[in-house]
Amino acid sequence: MKSYWSRRVLGAAAVLLLVIAANFFLFRIMPGDVVSTIIDPRFSPEAKERMREVFGLDLPMGRQFVIYVRRMLTFDFGISFLSQRPVWDELKSRVPNTVALLGSALILSSALGTWLGVKAARKRGGFTEKVVLLSGSISFSFPSFFVQLVLLLLFAYTFPVFPLRGSVSIPLPETGLARTLDYLWHLLLPAGSLVLLGFGSWAIYVRNLMVKTLGEDFILMARAKGLPESRILWNHAFRSALPPVLTLFLLALPGIVSGAVLTETVFSLHGVGKYLLDSILGHDYPAAGAAFYILGLLTIVSNLAADAAYALADPRIRVGRRVSS
Amino acid sequence: MKKIPRWSFIAFLFILAIAVAGPAAFPGDPGQTVAKPFAPPAWSGGDAPPPFSGPISPSSREITIEWKWDAPENLTLKGQLTFDEDAPVKLVWTTAEGDSFTLASFRGGRLWKVDIDARDMAFKTNLGIPPFANAASMLFPGRGLHILSLEGPTPSGGSLDLTLPGGKWGLLGTDQRGRDVLSLFIVGVRVSLLVGISATLLASLLGLSVGLASGYLGGTADSLIMRAVDVLLSIPILPILMVFVGIWGKGLWQLVVILGLFSWMGTARTVRSLALSLRESCYVENLRSIGARSWYILYRHLLPEAMPVVLAALSLGVPGAILAEAGLSFLGLSDPRVISWGRMLHEAHGFGAFTAGAWWLIVPPGLGISLICLVFLDMGRAIEEMADPRLKGGDGR
Numbered sequence: 001m002k003s004y005w006s007r008r009v010l011g012a013a014a015v016l017l018l019v020i021a022a023n024f025f026l027f028r029i030m031p032g033d034v035v036s037t038i039i040d041p042r043f044s045p046e047a048k049e050r051m052r053e054v055f056g057l058d059l060p061m062g063r064q065f066v067i068y069v070r071r072m073l074t075f076d077f078g079i080s081f082l083s084q085r086p087v088w089d090e091l092k093s094r095v096p097n098t099v100a101l102l103g104s105a106l107i108l109s110s111a112l113g114t115w116l117g118v119k120a121a122r123k124r125g126g127f128t129e130k131v132v133l134l135s136g137s138i139s140f141s142f143p144s145f146f147v148q149l150v151l152l153l154l155f156a157y158t159f160p161v162f163p164l165r166g167s168v169s170i171p172l173p174e175t176g177l178a179r180t181l182d183y184l185w186h187l188l189l190p191a192g193s194l195v196l197l198g199f200g201s202w203a204i205y206v207r208n209l210m211v212k213t214l215g216e217d218f219i220l221m222a223r224a225k226g227l228p229e230s231r232i233l234w235n236h237a238f239r240s241a242l243p244p245v246l247t248l249f250l251l252a253l254p255g256i257v258s259g260a261v262l263t264e265t266v267f268s269l270h271g272v273g274k275y276l277l278d279s280i281l282g283h284d285y286p287a288a289g290a291a292f293y294i295l296g297l298l299t300i301v302s303n304l305a306a307d308a309a310y311a312l313a314d315p316r317i318r319v320g321r322r323v324s325s
Numbered sequence: 326m327k328k329i330p331r332w333s334f335i336a337f338l339f340i341l342a343i344a345v346a347g348p349a350a351f352p353g354d355p356g357q358t359v360a361k362p363f364a365p366p367a368w369s370g371g372d373a374p375p376p377f378s379g380p381i382s383p384s385s386r387e388i389t390i391e392w393k394w395d396a397p398e399n400l401t402l403k404g405q406l407t408f409d410e411d412a413p414v415k416l417v418w419t420t421a422e423g424d425s426f427t428l429a430s431f432r433g434g435r436l437w438k439v440d441i442d443a444r445d446m447a448f449k450t451n452l453g454i455p456p457f458a459n460a461a462s463m464l465f466p467g468r469g470l471h472i473l474s475l476e477g478p479t480p481s482g483g484s485l486d487l488t489l490p491g492g493k494w495g496l497l498g499t500d501q502r503g504r505d506v507l508s509l510f511i512v513g514v515r516v517s518l519l520v521g522i523s524a525t526l527l528a529s530l531l532g533l534s535v536g537l538a539s540g541y542l543g544g545t546a547d548s549l550i551m552r553a554v555d556v557l558l559s560i561p562i563l564p565i566l567m568v569f570v571g572i573w574g575k576g577l578w579q580l581v582v583i584l585g586l587f588s589w590m591g592t593a594r595t596v597r598s599l600a601l602s603l604r605e606s607c608y609v610e611n612l613r614s615i616g617a618r619s620w621y622i623l624y625r626h627l628l629p630e631a632m633p634v635v636l637a638a639l640s641l642g643v644p645g646a647i648l649a650e651a652g653l654s655f656l657g658l659s660d661p662r663v664i665s666w667g668r669m670l671h672e673a674h675g676f677g678a679f680t681a682g683a684w685w686l687i688v689p690p691g692l693g694i695s696l697i698c699l700v701f702l703d704m705g706r707a708i709e710e711m712a713d714p715r716l717k718g719g720d721g722r
Contacts, residue, residue, distance in 0.1 A: 026572060140644075140702065141695050142694075142695045143648050143651050143652065145651075145652065146670065146687070146692075146695070149670065149674060153682070157682055164679060251558075254559060254560055255561070257563075258562060261563050261564060261656075262563070262655070277658075280570075281571075281657060283571075292564050292567075295561060295564050296561075296564075299560055299561055303559060
């Protein structure tokens with residue numbers, strides 16, 4: 001148990017350090033003055049001097065990196081070139097939106113995918129299996145943003161039931177409940193489209209796992225004992241297929257984060273991915289670096305969460321035996 | 326056994342043919358304005374006026390236009406006429422109501438060059454209308470027969486072309502700048518193919534060499550390389566690509582290199598596991614025992630063994646690269662001068678295709694991307710089956 005966790009946390013820390021290092025060096029290998037990627041030439045001389053001090057730009061590279069790591073860990077990202085405000089102030093309000101989009105998409109698509117996958121495995125050749133196979137192959141080759149554009153065209157233009165853009169209505173509704181509903185109304189199409197694109201590959205994977213598991217001897221044993229079918233399906237077969245399903249969670253995560261960036265752009269959501277794009281297009285380097293870092297951090301944290309779930313689901317880890325991963 | 330070539334190979338050849346010969350088969354500059362912005366396709370445009378063009382030449386001195394719609398966006402008249410005699414000529418426009426305007430006149434000479442655009446201020450001043458009024462609506466006050474005629478001596482050669490942009494256009498309509506979507510679509514296939522194939526070639530080369538080295542060397546090098554692969558596979562690639570493109574620039578070749586640098590991991594893994602098993606095989610052991618060098622074994626024996634796997638990975642990797650290119654272009658992180666399917670979707674999204682309801686700007690490039698991805702996926706599977714016939718007719722893949 002201990003070795004599992006120390007390895008996982010150490011791995012996450014290494015990836016985090018790598019993301020920070022990539023950030024640090026990427027924005028310093030640019031042609032031209034290094035300082036110009038951290039300090040806007042339009043800042044006043046006093047502000048420039050202050051930023052130089054804060055980032056220790058006159059110090060050697062090694063010292064600079066240490067300072068940089070500390071600033072990243074305390075969410076002190078410097079000042080945005082575009083808005084001339086601290087980057088974290090801008091990002092703070094966006095993180096919950098991205099988390100809401102990512103979280104709802106991940107949970108809903110995995111739940112739907114798992115359910116359909118199990119159903120498809122139970123009745124081979126049935127209608128569910130056909131749906132699963134079709135949606136899986138669609139999600140593999142259709143660009144997410146194209147499907148979303150079509151959905152937007154259908155449900156925001158032809159049949160205007162959903163908003164065309166934004167995370168909330170302007171002006172904001174008055175009461176708390178109306179605000180929540182408004183937020184969900186704006187979230188439904190983006191998150192729904194991610195679910196639509198995501199559940200197919202889940203379902204196929206779960207189906208293949210379940211088909212294999214259902215052919216095993218202990219299932220035959222459970223049937224022989226006369227257990228109810230649903231109990232065999234969920235408590236016996238699915239339970240033993242759960243750890244590899246959680247592995248898929250880990251594998252799918254980076255793709256879903258990438259998809260969220262595109263989704264936020266398509267639906268003009270007030271999120272971190274859209275901020276990253278706007279910052280890159282506006283050559284706002286501190287903001288772009290910070291947004292990239294936050295996306296990396298979100299991925300790493302969800303990775304750890306999935307690891308924790310894996311540890312709970314796999315008894316070999318719970319009792320502390322070493323698992324070759 | 327039946328020996329029917331897979332549909333994807335035929336489709337691939339077809340796409341290749343379009344990419345190579347398309348622009349020649351559909352002449353005309355894709356950057357040219359052909360109709361009004363967001364003109365729907367001709368077959369779905371309904372009551373909108375079709376585009377019109379007609380010549381004034383020695384054989385036809387008059388153009389009669391039967392106009393049944395609202396005034397067109399614009400009117401252009403371009404070309405040159407040659408005359409034998411030195412006498413004044415003029416171009417007269419007669420509207421359905423019977424009013425007539427002199428569009429242009431010529432005092433006489435041998436060669437008359439005409440270049441009229443109804444939006445031109447000088448032209449409007451000549452007609453005697455305010456510079457900010459719409460000249461085309463002056464010339465088309467109502468519905469009926471409008472006549473453009475050449476008055477004066479008959480020209481001996483040359484011709485003038487009268488063009489009225491329509492409210493609907495071609496097979497796929499026009500975009501926000503009035504460009505023909507069909508020719509943009511056909512030009513766009515080139516970028517997808519070029520970027521997709523060359524980025525994947527680069528990635529496969531990288532993956533092949535990294536995988537062979539990792540699998541054959543083993544030990545610390547192997548575990549280090551595989552750790553790096555794990556890390557690269559666990560962080561979202563699109564944000565990295567965005568940052569790279571933002572820093573290095575949006576050129577086509579930069580894009581190819583960046584995509585190649587970040588998509589070799591899958592191939593490396595597959596090749597590594599192959600090399601790992603081959604390394605322990607008897608024939609490699611025999612080779613080593615008769616004194617073959619590592620380099621020789623890698624180059625002459627492992628590389629050919631890995632080739633089918635790499636070919637399949639190449640074909641299966643192209644969709645990823647195409648989707649990544651399309652995604653970056655859609656985000657606006659591509660060279661604005663290069664027309665690609667992703668760029669078309671970007672412009673559709675950014676320049677109001679939604680408020681115009683212009684589905685013809687969104688559906689063709691999106692379906693194009695999907696289709697080309699499906700073709701490469703199927704080709705990859707076919708190559709995999711050739712390399713490993715056990716896969717054929719397996720479970721529900």
